[in-house]
Every structure is written in C-alpha cells, then in structure tokens.
Amino acid sequence: KKILAISDLLGLTSYVEGFPNVILEAMASKVPCIASDVGEIKHIIKDNGLIINAGDINSIAKNIENFYFLSEDKRKQLKENAYKHIRNNFDINLQGKRLINIYYHLRNNCYIR
Secondary structure (H helix, E strand, O other): OHHHHOOOOEEEOOOOOOOOHHHHHHHHOOOOEEEEOOOOHHHHOOOOEEEEOOOOHHHHHHHHHHHHHOOHHHHHHHHHHHHHHHHHHOOHHHHHHHHHHHHHHHHHHOOOO
C-alpha cells in the first residue's frame, strides 16, 4: 500500500493473466495502469489507463513515455476515472450482492437428478 500511495503508474506486462487483483488495488489507490491485453484486463481498464500488446516492448516504452507527457489535468482525470470505476464496479458490497444473487439463482434453478 505504501508503494502504491507514492506511485504515478502501475505497469503489468504479463503474457498470461486471469483477473489480476493488483490492477484493482492500484486503481483503488488512484493509480492508473498500463497493462497487457490478456485475460480480463480489458474489462477493468477502460478510460482509466492504457492497454498494450503483450510482449511489445516498444509499445510499453512508448505508452509509459506518453503517460508522463500528459498534462497534469489529464493524469488527474485518469486517476479519478480509475478510482470511480473500481468504486462503481468492484466495491466489496456490490460484489457480495452479486455473489448472493448467483447463489440464489443456482439454488432456485438447479435440480438434483
């Protein structure tokens, strides 16, 4: 948490990911992300970070450079968008309600043969 608190940007350049919690943690700390287009990342990063091609070193370098040349207002907007996206879509209470709804649906629609 301390490192995220002083970070400007999180880079996740994995070749394989499922649903990386580190991106959620960064965005909850108002840290925008640059991440590879793998797994479910494209469902997390929208107008709140940058998606790059996995393994494309030039794309990684160029996007990091582009991020640091953004205006302070644009970087602030990315940070706020990241935080709002997490709060609106991945809040623990919201996720708990969704999980309970799944269990209710399964209980009411599954039959033992």
